[in-house]
Amino acid sequence: MRIQVIETSEGYCAALWQSEKLAGLTLPHGEKGEAIATLGRYVGEELRSLPIGMNLGLYQQQLASDMVDYFNGVSVAFNVQLCWDRLTDFQRSVLEVVSRIPYGSFLSYGNIAKEIGKPKGARAVGGAVGSNPWLLVVPCHRVLASNGGLGGFSSGLSWKRRLLKIESIKYSG
Numbered sequence: 755m756r757i758q759v760i761e762t763s764e765g766y767c768a769a770l771w772q773s774e775k776l777a778g779l780t781l782p783h784g785e786k787g788e789a790i791a792t793l794g795r796y797v798g799e800e801l802r803s804l805p806i807g808m809n810l811g812l813y814q815q816q817l818a819s820d821m822v823d824y825f826n827g828v829s830v831a832f833n834v835q836l837c838w839d840r841l842t843d844f845q846r847s848v849l850e851v852v853s854r855i856p857y858g859s860f861l862s863y864g865n866i867a868k869e870i871g872k873p874k875g876a877r878a879v880g881g882a883v884g885s886n887p888w889l890l891v892v893p894c895h896r897v898l899a900s901n902g903g904l905g906g907f908s909s910g911l912s913w914k915r916r917l918l919k920i921e922s923i924k925y926s927g
Contacts, residue, residue: 757793757806759786760818762825768793770801774813775837778887781909782825796887797840817891824890827920829857832891841885848882855896858921862900876900884908890917902926 755777758769765782768789778797783789794801810818813834824830836853838846847870855861861869863876863883872878879897884906886894895917899905903926907914918925 755804757790757801757804758810758814758818759789759807760821762822764825765789767821769814769817770797770804771814772837772839774811775835776813776817776888776891777837777840779817779889779891781889781913821890824920829921831857834891836888836891840887844878845882845885848879849886849888849892849894852883852886852894852897853892855893857893858923860896860898860923860925862898863905864900866897880906893917896921896923898925 755770755772758771760767760769762782765784766786766789767782768780768786769776770778770793778793780789780792780796783792790801790806817832817834820830820832841849848866851861851866851869863879867873867875867879870879883894883897886892886908889895889909895907895914897905902924904911904914
């Protein structure tokens with residue numbers, strides 16, 4: 755495993771790569787160390803001993819370019835392989851649906867619950883969405899409450915509002 759630090763106009767993001775698969779990704783932080791610490795919490799591991807930014811391949815270069823573009827207001831469709839090892843089957847089923855929400859669009863927690871065959875499972879869907887270790891690549895900020903409200907967001911509602919604004923997604927409240 756290795757860590758990639760990506761500098762965007764909003765700050766530093768940290769990505770964890772396992773082979774050529776993305777194991778985790780953070781939103782921007784003011785300091786590189788903060789981004790890496792957050793990444794460690796996402797994946798449940800201490801990451802201080804891992805190499806940073808060594809031998810970046812095409813996948814890593816493309817992710818960096820896409821992250822910079824996204825925060826510069828460019829519509830991006832992230833295309834990386836994900837490492838699903840740390841998630842349950844239920845979390846995976848939810849996050850696979852979330853990963854297909856196009857830029858500038860949204861689904862509700864209830865819509866996702868119906869799509870995975872659990873029509874009364876909106877709260878469970880919310881929990882699974884909150885476990886997303888690949889922010890932006892799996893766009894959990896595009897999941898809203900059934901009334902068009904924000905719902906929750908693991909990185910805080912101020913970040914959710916910022917990301918929705920970047921994509922011109924309208925919400926209530």
